[in-house]
Amino acid sequence: MAFCRIPALCRISRHSEDSAIDKRVAIVTGASRGIGRAIAERLARDGRHVVLVARSAEGLAAVKTAIDAAGGSCEVRPCDIGDGAALNALVEAVAETHGRLDILVNNAGITRDTLLLRMTDEQWDEVITVNLRSVFVACRAAIRPMMRGRFGRIINLGSVSGITGNAGQANYAASKAALIGFTKTIAKEMGAKGITANVIAPGFIETDMTEVLGEAVKAAVLPNIPVRRLGKPEEIASAVAYLSSDEAGYLTAQTIAVDGGLAS
Numbered sequence: 001m002a003f004c005r006i007p008a009l010c011r012i013s014r015h016s017e018d019s020a021i022d023k024r025v026a027i028v029t030g031a032s033r034g035i036g037r038a039i040a041e042r043l044a045r046d047g048r049h050v051v052l053v054a055r056s057a058e059g060l061a062a063v064k065t066a067i068d069a070a071g072g073s074c075e076v077r078p079c080d081i082g083d084g085a086a087l088n089a090l091v092e093a094v095a096e097t098h099g100r101l102d103i104l105v106n107n108a109g110i111t112r113d114t115l116l117l118r119m120t121d122e123q124w125d126e127v128i129t130v131n132l133r134s135v136f137v138a139c140r141a142a143i144r145p146m147m148r149g150r151f152g153r154i155i156n157l158g159s160v161s162g163i164t165g166n167a168g169q170a171n172y173a174a175s176k177a178a179l180i181g182f183t184k185t186i187a188k189e190m191g192a193k194g195i196t197a198n199v200i201a202p203g204f205i206e207t208d209m210t211e212v213l214g215e216a217v218k219a220a221v222l223p224n225i226p227v228r229r230l231g232k233p234e235e236i237a238s239a240v241a242y243l244s245s246d247e248a249g250y251l252t253a254q255t256i257a258v259d260g261g262l263a264s
């Protein structure tokens with residue numbers, strides 16, 4: 001409020017403006033559904049201003065409606081993260097608009113599963129572009145504003161497939177394994193600037209990505225999961241909430257498997 005005649009109202013108004021300014025700003029890619037949606041809703045509930053990124057404007061609009069209804073703060077920025085120039089511009093625009101960028105959650109990911117013998121160059125390139133190159137582009141653009149704020153939390157979504165390998169997922173496992181080395185390197189380059197970088201490696205989580213696997217595959221995997229069930233998106237979101245918090249400043253360069261014990 002630029003001008004206010006009533007002192008009490010002025011104070012209330014200034015206070016709410018201040019808290020908007022004080023909010024940590026978080027970008028979450030792949031926020032239209034599944035794990036990304038759960039992360040976005042959780043970070044908003046924890047008082048972050050969340051920038052919702054995915055290709056589908058309609059999918060993001062539904063998430064925004066839910067966050068708004070719960071009293072959270074967010075904005076929608078549709079983007080194909082496979083388009084490096086568009087993603088770079090998005091990150092820069094967010095930092096410019098808000099004067100800060102505190103948290104980056106690179107969650108969006110795709111699978112194009114098939115055995116190596118049949119894997120096409122296109123299936124390889126598509127997965128590497130969306131799952132790995134986009135993370136490089138977003139992190140490179142994010143670290144400058146994070147360095148200015150002397151605070152940053154980068155959380156990259158890996159997978160147990162990137163730790164153990166998985167038949168039919170040479171492209172996907174390679175992209176997720178590469179994220180681990182990439183993330184450890186950012187942690188080393190940026191640690192002294194107050195920026196942490198970690199990977200969360202989910203096991204089998206109930207989302208559209210695992211829905212396509214069918215009941216037979218899910219039943220076959222259950223005996224290998226010590227907690228004997230699939231995980232929920234909210235269980236990944238709670239790990240992200242902690243890693244992105246102010247109190248997690250000494251936790252960096254780690255890969256945390258949130259997988260019911262599957263990969264251990």
Ligand code: NAI
Nearest residue numbers: 030032034035054055080081107108109159204205207209
């Ligand atoms: P999902 O398929 O349900 O959702 C993926 C999200 O990424 C959607 O919002 C989609 O719009 C977005 N996305 C995909 N390609 C995009 C692009 N080119 N540009 C912008 N947005 C794009 O996936 P889910 O299950 O929620 O997975 C999220 C992350 O967790 C992924 O990185 C995935 O590899 C990882 N993960 C998931 C597991 C699971 O069991 N669901 C297991 C291990 C890892």
